Amino acid sequence: MFTIGLTDHLEGPPDRPSGEIFGEVADLVQLADRLGVRYAWFSEHHAHAHQGHLPTPLLLALHLAGQTQRIRLGTAIICLNLHHPLDVAEQVAVADVLTTGRMAVGFGSGSTPEESALFGSVVADDRERQTRFSEALRVIRSAWSGDWSGNVPHAFSVPPHRTLPVPAADLPGRCWVAVNSLGSARIAGDLGFNILFSHLRTPEQYRDYCAAYRAAGGEGLVAANRPVFVGPDDATAFARAEPALRTLWRRFRQEGKIPAETTEPANPEDLCGHPINFIVGGPETVARKLCELHEQSPFDVANVEVRWAGLSHERVCDSLRRLMEDVVPRIANAKSLTGRMPR
Structure with a gap:
């Protein structure tokens, strides 16, 4: 069986007070904690890129640790090309010590050119960007060991010193890398x-990435991502989700993820295809589609995104309740699912 995680980009119109959005997400995460959701991850965005209101996701994760009991909290993702990795390593270590091991932090190499420009960071070609990303991750792992020997990559030369605090030894095994290549x-x-996938990717891409990950020695967990909305039945679910589906579809067309000449489908079910990859339906349908995705490319965590423009906070919370109370038991009873229980 796989477990459930949440990712939220803290999206909202630029003129909406950020505190209202933070409050809704806090309410949602507290509900998720009570319902048994395993993870809650928050995304880093600057200057309202991707409609996000949250530039410092680790702060929100730490704040919500004080309002929850069991759920693991973290980032999906911290954009390492915008930060010095030693600073990131220290902040994550402090957060993990304060939360007694509940951090599940995700790292990524990318951000939009507009966000990079805010920090004077040049978006390099893929090879250079990945080299720098790999070096940054090595810096983070070395810092968490508590002893900086000085034998570090040239891009982040730091004098030898003792790094404090030293987090729990299992912290690297609780952390994630966003994989899009x-x-x-x-x-x-x-x-x-561990590895996190985007909902923009297909099952075929998931399989290719997993194969490359395992071939490189990866033995960790895999989290597949999908937007999800659960209603009492298929017809009601599509009726409730249609405004969100159309808003997201038009946004993707405007952003170039869907060709500009593409005609918007009249049938809301047709809006759910690639690259949106939105799963909508009653409990039976959502359980079946998540199981089918798992069979196509096995994963350990179904990382779902439930908040979208066009859905009220009440509808989002109702959908999450149905996911955990009606969908998850159906998945647990599916004989076709086998695998590890995530850490």
């Missing part, structure tokens, strides 16, 4: 991190 899959495998 074969290169990042190999980096994650080589360095021993």
Whole structure:
């Protein structure tokens, strides 16, 4: 069986107070904790890129640790090309000590050119960006060991010193790398991190990335991502989700993820295809589709995104309740699912 995680980009209109969005997400994560969701991850965005209101996801994760009991909290992702990795390593170590081992932090190499420009960071070609990303992750792992020997990559030369605090030894095994290419899959495998996938990717891409990850020595967990909305039945679910589906579909067309000349489908079910890859339906349908995705490319965590423009907070919370109370038991009873229970 796989477990459930949440990712939220803290999206909202630019003129909406950020505190309202933070409050809704806090309410959602507290509900997720009570329902038994395993993870909650938050994304880093600057200057309202991707409509995000949260530039410092680790702060939100730490804040919500004080409002929850069991759920593991973290980032999906911290963009390492915008930060010095030693600073990131120290912040994550402090957060993990304060939360007694509940951090599950994700790292990624990318951000939009607009966000990079804010920090004076040049978006390099893929090879250079991945090399720097790999070096940054090595810096983080070395810092967590508590003893900085000085034998570090040239891009992040730091004098020898003792790094404090020293987090729990299992912290690297609780951390994740966002994988959107074969290169990042190999980096994650080589360095021993778990891997997170985007909902923009197909099952075929998931399989290719997993193969590269395992070939590089990766033995960790795999989290597949999908937007999900659960209603009492298929018809009601599509009726409730249609405004969100159309808003997201139009946004993707505007962003170039869907060709500009593509005609918007009249049938809301047709809006759910690639690259949106949105799973909508009643409990039976959502359970079946998640099981089918698992059979196509096995994973340990179904990382779902439930908050979307066009859905009220009440509808989002109702969908999450149905996911955990009606969908998850159906998945647990599916004889076709086997695998490890995630850490």
